[in-house]
Amino acid sequence: xxxxxxxxxxxxxxxxxxxxxxxxxxxxxxxxxxxxxxxxxxxxxxxxxxxxxxxxxxxxxxxxxxxxxxxxxxxxxxxxxxxxxxxxxxxxxxxxxxxxxxxxxxxxxxxxxxxx
Amino acid sequence: xxxxxxxxxxxxxxxxxxxxxxxxxxxxxxxxxxxxxxxxxxxxxxxxxxxxxxxxxxxxxxxxxxxxxxxxxxxxxxxxxxxxxxxxxxxxxxxxxxxxxxxxxxxxxxxx
Numbered sequence: 001x002x003x004x005x006x007x008x009x010x011x012x013x014x015x016x017x018x019x020x021x022x023x024x025x026x027x028x029x030x031x032x033x034x035x036x037x038x039x040x041x042x043x044x045x046x047x048x049x050x051x052x053x054x055x056x057x058x059x060x061x062x063x064x065x066x067x068x069x070x071x072x073x074x075x076x077x078x079x080x081x082x083x084x085x086x087x088x089x090x091x092x093x094x095x096x097x098x099x100x101x102x103x104x105x106x107x108x109x110x111x112x113x114x115x116x
Numbered sequence: 117x118x119x120x121x122x123x124x125x126x127x128x129x130x131x132x133x134x135x136x137x138x139x140x141x142x143x144x145x146x147x148x149x150x151x152x153x154x155x156x157x158x159x160x161x162x163x164x165x166x167x168x169x170x171x172x173x174x175x176x177x178x179x180x181x182x183x184x185x186x187x188x189x190x191x192x193x194x195x196x197x198x199x200x201x202x203x204x205x206x207x208x209x210x211x212x213x214x215x216x217x218x219x220x221x222x223x224x225x226x227x228x
Contacts, residue, residue: 042220056214091159103148103213107159
């Protein structure tokens with residue numbers, strides 16, 4: 001399956017713990033987006049990355065959240081000291097590099113974070 | 117800061133009839149518009165798109181209309197099928213594709 005792979009699909013954390021969500025883009029894609037969907041709401045942009053570079057992080061909360069997309073390995077969204085309000089579905093999407101981008105995003109199935 | 121709005125949270129349509137989903141946007145810099153379909157517990161999947169140089173794009177049963185002066189787009193599904201029952205999101209981008217803004221979604225229910 002060459003689709004966007006996210007893991008874990010479900011993650012339960014207690015308040016104050018750390019959550020790490022991983023995303024492997026589609027084969028041949030070098031750009032990754034992270035979106036968050038709160039219950040009963042739409043998708044909110046968080047961050048846009050290419051390999052080893054953050055292009056746009058204007059949607060990331062200023063504290064506790066960070067994202068990376070290393071040269072090797074998946075993109076990681078890290079949430080430190082989680083709070084109940086972080087409970088949401090986190091979706092990763094990938095796209096080809098600039099010049100090949102058709103505007104279509106390819107989404108993974110999401111990681112559902114529950115903070116107790 | 118909701119730049120893309122879908123004002124109808126839900127829509128119910130009889131099988132075989134037309135479904136019309138609406139979307140409004142506020143940012144005149146948006147250059148590219150897309151519709152995504154989402155089933156429960158799955159990620160959104162791309163349905164159809166349109167660039168601002170066009171006012172209509174058709175793909176099978178799906179047609180997207182863009183009215184730039186009104187900053188409004190709509191998705192028409194005809195004929196509607198029960199398998200079309202899902203949440204539909206519209207999205208917009210300034211064209212650099214650095215960021216896509218999504219609406220809050222419309223839940224479509226197609227009744228057999």
